[in-house]
Amino acid sequence: MFGPTMNAIIPARGGSKGVLRKNIKNLMGHPLIAYSILACRATPGIDRVIVSTDDPEIAEVSLKYGAEVPFLRPAEYARDESTDNQVLKHYFGIIGGEYAAFVRPTAPLRDPQVISGCLKFFYEAKDRCSSIRSMHELAEPPYKMYKLDDAGYCTGLFEDFEGEKNYINLPRQAFPKTYHPNGYIDIVKNEQIQTFNTYGDQVLPYVTEYCTEIDTPYQFDLLEFELARSSNPILEALNDHKY
Secondary structure (H helix, E strand, O other), rough: OOOOOOOEEEHHHOOOOOOOOOOOHOOOHHEEEEEEEHHHHOOEEEEEEEEEEOOOHHHHHHOOOOOEOEEOOOOHHOOOOOOOOHHHHHHHHHOOOOEEEEEEOOOOOOOOHHHHHHHHHHHHHHHHHOOOEEEEEOOOHHHHHHEOOOOOOEEEEEOOOOOOHHHOOOOOOHHOOOOOEEEEEEEEEHHHOOOOOOOOOOOEEOOOOOOOOOOOHHHHHHHHHHHOOOOOOOHHHHHHHOO
């Protein structure tokens, strides 16, 4: 083992709005949250897999797939406006520990080897970072995007790019690479959580391949398509009842 083990915390509130009951919605015959639970359980270096939920049904499903649910999250930490910091501070207040892997169920197609690689990276870098966040490179940088001004006209997100006001028409290769946090795995520190700045100002990236996240019914359909066209070890384990 490359370092001490840590717990994984999977946040799964019951009141999802984009996709109703998203965390236990059926995905290829299994509830969405089961994919994240099994991926964590299959990862060397993950000790306990703990689901933080306010919902008794989600708790029951999580227990079936081998997670722990040692508490129910208070309703005030399970609202639309609730923050990661509130969820994590509540978790650390009960469970303790120095670190935790924060694993969102909305990015279910994970490879345990990638999770393990992130843990290894964290233990090597923990003294020079406030947290680790997984992310993938954006195909289009934000410099190519528009917002609408008060009159309804398109305008860039930035005043200029290296002095160029009309920067949106530049080729995308002219801009620096940009990355989108994708929920594959974040690693947080208890000490940092207590400051109310969840990830801190020394965040190190752990770059993964593109990762489909579920916020809309269309993305749920896209995940079903991805799983139907290629093999997935977590789905295979679920189908073989290896949990």
